[in-house]
Amino acid sequence: xxxxxxxxxxxxxxxxxxxxxxxxxxxxxxxxxxxxxxxxxxxxxxxxxxxxxxxxxxxxxxxxxxxxxxxxxxxxxxxxxxxxxxxxxxxxxxxxxxxxxxxxxxxxxxxxxxxxxxxxxxxxxxxxxxxxxxxxxxxxxxxxxxxxxxxxxxxxxxxxxxxxxxxxxxxxxxxxxxxxxxxxxxxxxxxxxxxxxxxxxxxxxxxxxxxxxxxxxxxxxxxxxxxxxxxxxxxxxxxxxxxxxxxxxxxxxxxxxxxxxxxxxxxxxxxxxxxxxxxxxxxxxxxxxxxxxxxxxxxxxxxxxxxxxxxxxxxxxxxxxxxxxxxxxxxxxxxxxxxxxxxxxxxxxxxxxxxxxxxxxxxxxxxxxxxxxxxxxxxxxxxxxxxxxxxxxxxxxxxxxxxxxxxxxxxxxxxxxxxxxxxxxxxxxxxxxx
Ligand SMILES: Nc1nc2c(ncn2[C@@H]2O[C@H](COP(=O)(O)OP(=O)(O)OP(=O)(O)O)[C@@H](O)[C@H]2O)c(=O)[nH]1
Ligand SMILES: [Mg+2]
Numbered sequence: 001x002x003x004x005x006x007x008x009x010x011x012x013x014x015x016x017x018x019x020x021x022x023x024x025x026x027x028x029x030x031x032x033x034x035x036x037x038x039x040x041x042x043x044x045x046x047x048x049x050x051x052x053x054x055x056x057x058x059x060x061x062x063x064x065x066x067x068x069x070x071x072x073x074x075x076x077x078x079x080x081x082x083x084x085x086x087x088x089x090x091x092x093x094x095x096x097x098x099x100x101x102x103x104x105x106x107x108x109x110x111x112x113x114x115x116x117x118x119x120x121x122x123x124x125x126x127x128x129x130x131x132x133x134x135x136x137x138x139x140x141x142x143x144x145x146x147x148x149x150x151x152x153x154x155x156x157x158x159x160x161x162x163x164x165x166x167x168x169x170x171x172x173x174x175x176x177x178x179x180x181x182x183x184x185x186x187x188x189x190x191x192x193x194x195x196x197x198x199x200x201x202x203x204x205x206x207x208x209x210x211x212x213x214x215x216x217x218x219x220x221x222x223x224x225x226x227x228x229x230x231x232x233x234x235x236x237x238x239x240x241x242x243x244x245x246x247x248x249x250x251x252x253x254x255x256x257x258x259x260x261x262x263x264x265x266x267x268x269x270x271x272x273x274x275x276x277x278x279x280x281x282x283x284x285x286x287x288x289x290x291x292x293x294x295x296x297x298x299x300x301x302x303x304x305x306x307x308x309x310x311x312x313x314x315x316x317x318x319x320x321x322x323x324x325x326x327x328x329x330x331x332x333x334x335x336x337x338x339x340x341x342x343x344x345x346x347x348x349x350x351x352x353x354x355x356x357x358x359x360x361x362x363x364x365x366x367x368x369x370x371x372x373x374x375x376x377x378x379x380x381x382x383x384x385x386x387x388x389x390x391x392x393x394x395x396x397x398x399x400x401x402x403x404x405x406x407x408x409x410x411x412x413x414x415x416x417x418x419x420x421x422x423x424x425x426x427x428x429x430x431x432x433x434x
Contacts, residue, residue, distance in 0.1 A: 005109060005112060006037075006039060006076065006077055006099065006101070006109065007076075008038040008039075008113075009038065009039070009040060010039050010040070010076035010077055011039070011040050011041075011042045011074060011075045011076050011077075012034055012039045012040065012041055012042065012075065012076065012077050012078070012079045012101075013041075013042060013043050013044075013045065013066065013069060013070065013073070013075050013077075013078045013079070014027075014030055014031065014034060014041050014043065014044040014045070014078075014079050014080075014081065015044075015045050015046075015047065015058065015062075015066065015078060015079065015080045015081065016030055016044060016045070016046045016047070016081045017046070017047050017048075017049050017052070017057075017058070017080075017081065017082055018046055018047065018048045018049075019049075019050070023046075025298075025299050025300045026081065026300075027044060027046075027081075029238075029267075029300075030044075030079075030081040031044070032217075032237070032238050033106055033107065033110065033238055033266075034079060034106065035237070036110045036113075036237045036238040036239060037106055037109040037110045037113065038109075038113055039077075039079070039109075042073060042074075042075055043069060043073065043075075045062070045065060045066060045069065047059070047062045052082070052088075053088075054085075054087075054088075055087065055088065055091050056088055056091050056092055056095065057080065057082070057084055057085075057088045057092070063092070063095050063096070066078060066096060067095070067096055070096060070098060075098070076098070076099065077098055077099040077100065077101060078092070078096060078098050078099070078100045078101070079100075079101045079102075079106055080100070080101070080102050080103065081103060082102065082103055083102045083103045083104050083268065083270075084100070084102035086134060086135045088102075089102060089135065090135075103268060103270075104131055104268075104270040104272070105131065107239075107266065107269070107270055107273065108124065108127055108128050108131055108270065108272075108273065110238060110239050111124045111127070111239060111242060111273065112124050112125075112128060114239050114240070114242040115242055115243070116242065116243055117243045118191060119188065119191045119192070119195075119243070119279075119280070120242050120243045120280075122184050122187055122188050122191070123188065123276040123277050123279075123280070124242075124273075124276065125180075125184055126181065126184045126185070126188065126272075126276040127270065127272040127273045127275070127276040127277075128272075129177055129180055129181050129184070130181070130272040130275070130276070131270070131272050132177065133174065133177045133178070133181070136170065136173055136174055136177060188279070192279040195279060195280075195282075196279075199282070199283075199286060207256060207257060207258055208257040208258070208288045208289070208370050209257065209258045209259075209260060209283070209286065209287045209288055210249065210257055210258070210259050210260070210287055210288065210289045210290075210291060210366060210370070211259075211260040211262060211283050211284045211287035211289075211290050211291070212224060212259070212260065212261050212262055212290075212291050212293055213262060213265065213284050213290050213291070213292055213293070213308060213312065213317075214264060214265065214291075214292055214293035214294060214295075214304075214308055214325075215264060215265055215266065215294070215295065215298075215304035215305075215307065215308055216238045216239050216240075216264025216265065216266050217236065217237070217238055217240075217264065217295065218264065218293045218294055218295040218304070218327060219293055219295060219327040219328060219353045219354070220241065220261055220262070220264065220293045221233060221234045221240060221241050221261055222234050222327075222353040222354055223291075223293055223325065223327060223351070223353040224245070224247070224259060224261040225353075226353050226356050226359055227249055227259060227359065227362070227363070228247035228248065228249055228259055230245070230247050230261075232245050232261055238264070238266065239263065239264055239266075240264075241261055241262065241263055241264065242263050243263075243280065244260050244261065244262045244263070244280050244283045245260070245261045246258050246259070246260050246261075246283075247259055247261075249366075251363055251366055251367040251370065252363055252364060252367045257288075257366075257370065260283045260284070260287065262280065262281070262283055262284055263277065263280065263281070265307060265308045265311040266307065267303070267304075267307045269311055274311065274314055274315065278315065281315045281317075282315075284312070284315060284317050284320075285312075285315045285316045285317035285320060286320075287317075287320055288320075288321070288370060289320070289321050289322075289323060289366065289369055289370055290312070290317065290320050290321065290322045290323070291322075291323055291325050291366070292305070292308060292312075292322050292323065292324050292325065293325045293327050294324060294325065294326050294327060295327060295328055296326035296327060296328050296329060296331075296332060296334070296350065297328045297331035297332055305324075321369060323346065323347070323348075323349065323365060323366065323369050324347060324348040324349070325348075325349050325351060325362065326348060326349070326350045326351070327351055327352065327353050328352060328353075328354070329350045329351060329352045329357065329358070330352040330354060330355060330357065334350050335350070336349075336350050336351050336352065336357045336358025336361055337349075337350050337358070337361065338350075338361050338364075338365055345369075346365040346368055346369055349361055349362045349365045371416065371418055375413075375414075375415060375416075375417045375420060376399075376412075376413065376414050377412075377413055377415075377420070378410060378411065378412050378413070379410070379411050379413060379424075380404065380408050380409070380410050380411075381408055381409050381410075381411055382407075382408045383407045383408060385427065388423055388424060388427065389409065389411070391423045392411060392413060392415070392423065395415060395419060395423075397413045397414055397415035397419070397420075398411055398412070398413060399412040399413060399414050400412040
């Protein structure tokens with residue numbers, strides 16, 4: 001009842017607010033979002049506004065223009081490219097007598113259509129309920145007015161002690177939503193503890209995890225299929241991938257790693273979604289390396305990179321090492337190549353995932369970056385492990401050393417994690433002092 005979703009194939013009028021540059025590209029993106037939600041755009045009206053109107057987002061003249069369009073054309077709903085407050089949404093629905101959807105509602109609809117796994121479906125429902133419940137609370141005064149109440153301002157209801165059908169209905173609606181949210185949270189906790197368990201297992205076994213991240217439609221799944229000879233869904237649609245998929249990845253020198261394909265990001269990714277998907281997004285934040293895949297041919301390339309970084313920060317992945325992958329070079333006058341910074345560290349790899357160009361370069365770059373993890377640690381080396389001590393010195397990994405009373409030495413090391421493991425072969429297990 002609360003999740004009243006538009007039917008597939010519904011006709012939608014799009015409303016776009018001009019704010020800054022690259023307007024054409026944002027309109028194209030809005031149309032793609034609408035199509036990805038299974039809806040059919042039948043028109044697009046633009047409005048120039050610096051600040052949204054508090055009551056209706058757009059001005060009165062624009063509302064009339066939309067009403068005129070709707071009177072003329074068969075259309076099932078009106079979609080705004082921006083987020084609307086619950087009040088704005090309701091006022092517009094009343095004025096236009098049509099279902100109105102803001103950006104968050106639209107993205108939630110795409111996710112609802114895309115969710116395949118149990119966990120994905122629960123997460124999307126959670127986000128939708130969260131979104132619906134905010135509307136349920138603040139929409140109350142509007143409900144009250146409709147039912148012949150006195151038209152008090154939003155927020156006055158709960159404490160004003162109003163009786164009658166409106167309040168009771170609202171309260172029972174709220175209770176049903178919050179019960180459902182609790183139930184979903186309970187079920188999610190179970191699924192997610194399994195995910196956590198699997199991830200821990202991977203960490204313990206020392207397998208490196210590399211996670212793809214990037215703007216939706218950047219080509220993450222295409223790249224994933226190239227690198228892992230996998231067969232995950234690739235589509236010229238936004239949010240084709242929702243549920244994370246893990247596969248084994250063979251790296252030169254380093255050996256086996258795990259690569260994770262994940263959900264794409266987008267400008268203004270709804271908060272409720274980020275929250276609901278926190279567990280799956282942990283594949284990204286907990287990774288040893290993030291491959292930030294960019295559609296290098298997009299006119300919005302720069303904006304998309306910043307948007308992805310904003311979401312990465314939001315999920316606590318800002319400190320995770322990143323390697324930029326500039327994808328779709330086949331659409332540019334570029335050859336696959338590796339870019340390095342002044343210190344010689346690989347920062348960017350240019351590839352084409354669709355034809356596999358640059359694949360070897362990328363694998364090389366990943367191996368280089370993954371192998372770079374340097375740890376600083378103290379270890380105690382017994383006299384009979386003299387060979388281990390010599391190897392640390394050979395590598396130039398010894399920062400300081402001091403003898404202990406029992407004849408062993410305590411060594412302070414700065415060393416590549418993998419070399420440390422190779423040299424000690426766990427013989428020093430339990431002696432390492434972090
Ligand atoms: N020309 C060209 N097209 C590409 C390349 N890589 C991917 N594509 C196309 O870009 C579109 C999106 O690819 P996906 O791999 O589904 O993108 P994604 O990043 O996984 O998208 P979401 O899962 O929706 O976030 C598809 O139409 C691909 O065929 C490339 O290197 N060159
Ligand atoms: Mg994908």
